[in-house]
Amino acid sequence: MRICVLGGDGYCGWAAALYLSRAGHEVAIVDNFLRRQWDFELGVQTLTPIQPLADRIRVWQELTGKSIELFIGDVADYDFLSSMFEDFQPDTVVHFAEQRSAPYSMIDRKHAVFTQVNNVVGTLNVLFAIKEFKPDCHLIKLGTMGEYGTPNIDIEEGYIQIEHNGRTDLLPFPKQPGSFYHLSKVHDSHNMMFACKIWGLRATDLNQGVVYGTVTDETSLDEALINRFDYDDVFGTVLNRFCVQAVTGHPLTVYGKGGQTRGFLDIRDTVRCIELACLNPAKAGECRVFNQFTEQFSVLELARMVEAASRKMGLHVDVDHLPDPRVEAEQHYYNAKHSKLLDLGLQPHYLNDSLLDSLMNIAVKYQDRVDTSVFLPQVNWRNARNRRSKLQAAAAIAALESKS
Ligand code: NAD
Ligand code: USQ
Numbered sequence: 188m189r190i191c192v193l194g195g196d197g198y199c200g201w202a203a204a205l206y207l208s209r210a211g212h213e214v215a216i217v218d219n220f221l222r223r224q225w226d227f228e229l230g231v232q233t234l235t236p237i238q239p240l241a242d243r244i245r246v247w248q249e250l251t252g253k254s255i256e257l258f259i260g261d262v263a264d265y266d267f268l269s270s271m272f273e274d275f276q277p278d279t280v281v282h283f284a285e286q287r288s289a290p291y292s293m294i295d296r297k298h299a300v301f302t303q304v305n306n307v308v309g310t311l312n313v314l315f316a317i318k319e320f321k322p323d324c325h326l327i328k329l330g331t332m333g334e335y336g337t338p339n340i341d342i343e344e345g346y347i348q349i350e351h352n353g354r355t356d357l358l359p360f361p362k363q364p365g366s367f368y369h370l371s372k373v374h375d376s377h378n379m380m381f382a383c384k385i386w387g388l389r390a391t392d393l394n395q396g397v398v399y400g401t402v403t404d405e406t407s408l409d410e411a412l413i414n415r416f417d418y419d420d421v422f423g424t425v426l427n428r429f430c431v432q433a434v435t436g437h438p439l440t441v442y443g444k445g446g447q448t449r450g451f452l453d454i455r456d457t458v459r460c461i462e463l464a465c466l467n468p469a470k471a472g473e474c475r476v477f478n479q480f481t482e483q484f485s486v487l488e489l490a491r492m493v494e495a496a497s498r499k500m501g502l503h504v505d506v507d508h509l510p511d512p513r514v515e516a517e518q519h520y521y522n523a524k525h526s527k528l529l530d531l532g533l534q535p536h537y538l539n540d541s542l543l544d545s546l547m548n549i550a551v552k553y554q555d556r557v558d559t560s561v562f563l564p565q566v567n568w569r570n571a572r573n574r575r576s577k578l579q580a581a582a583a584i585a586a587l588e589s590k591s
Pocket of ligand 1: 193195196197198199200218219220221222223261262263282283284285286287305309329330331332395396397398399415424
């Protein structure tokens with residue numbers, strides 16, 4: 188297949204592009220390096236020393252003999268996207284290219300507006316480009332489990348059969364997202380459903396849970412292929428953050444009671460899920476939804492697991508309960524269905540002791556790159572104007588000056 192990976196310089200996109208390339212597909216990466224710019228803006232960096240994209244791709248080609256085409260540009264720029272479609276003619280587009288941090292979208296008005304414009308316009312452009320240049324192309328779009336929120340009923344995969352006043356219908360599952368970022372995904376989902384209905388496009392909305400880990404079979408082939416591992420308060424996801432906090436002896440930052448329960452998956456399962464969706468495309472006119480996660484945990488359960496793994500390594504770690512900077516249920520019912528990808532053949536990597544040890548060991552390996560000032564949350568949902576960017580940039584500049 189000719190597969191175009193939008194956002195292929197990012198965390199999930201890089202791992203997926205290599206996996207699909209190794210599996211024998213013709214792969215193109217599209218990215219405009221916004222993610223690297225956000226690191227500069229916030230004064231943070233990934234724990235792992237990622238290489239420039241062109242270098243990563245060159246090393247991949249030298250090691251495997253497989254080439255990956257590169258298109259540098261903005262998915263939200265329709266002229267750029269059109270020329271990419273005409274040139275590469277994808278059979279499948281895997282769309283990761285969005286601003287994906289909930290805290291980033293909650294910094295202030297500017298960041299909320301940017302997030303929704305970047306994400307919603309980007310996805311609309313992809314839908315129009317498919318319609319205009321390759322109507323049979325299968326769109327695989329990364330959504331999020333956070334679209335559903337935490338309702339007091341079981342969460343279905345995208346649609347729910349509802350009986351009302353004696354009549355029944357299969358309707359989109361109600362959405363109760365918890366940030367302007369998560370809202371952008373809901374808007375995308377509605378636009379995709381509508382485009383499939385009116386133009387007969389084929390799409391798969393992958394409502395992914397929180398991803399952890401950094402190593403895949405492909406990225407471990409060479410240090411130059413190493414993937415991102417974010418642990419800061421804005422882009423770092425919870426388990427990755429806890430592992431880095433533990434190895435530096437920092438108390439684990441559980442927000443509130445820690446009963447917040449989410450779906451989780453290993454990055455190796457992310458890439459396999461993408462492949463399964465590619466190999467089993469949606470039908471023309473179908474906008475199907477898969478819930479993409481393998482296990483659910485509460486934040487406090489994860490903290491206890493990391494605490495136990497640390498003890499085995501001879502590290503003492505405390506678990507702190509900080510006031511929750513987010514507006515979210517701290518204790519709630521959660522039972523989300525996730526059988527469709529298993530039915531297609533997914534064999535999950537479950538979070539066991541050895542997997543947790545390997546995550547902790549990555550944190551140990553790059554410990555000297557850790558900036559402990561980004562452990563505490565600095566974006567509060569209740570404020571319309573957080574000072575996160577300016578403060579952090581000032582701290583980063585001061586740190587640079589003290590080093591030079
Ligand atoms: P990431 O930030 O590491 O990667 C996103 C990539 O897209 C970056 O390289 C960025 O430069 C690029 N990008 C963003 N906007 C762009 C634009 N307008 N044009 C071109 N490139 C653009 O994010 P990630 O963690 O790899 O997440 C990828 C997707 O998966 C996102 O849509 C995210 O919402 C979804 N997702 C991620 C997680 C997770 O835990 N990481 C969980 C669920 C869903
Ligand atoms: N949390 C803590 N302590 C921390 C960090 C987070 O208790 O130090 C809590 C949060 O309050 C939240 C939960 O952990 O309740 C998950 O937070 P997170 O930052 O790990 O993940 P989230 O903001 O939900 O976003 C991430 C990705 C996003 C993706 C989403 C999937 O950044 O792109 O859409 O996971 S889901 O959670 O299913 O919506």
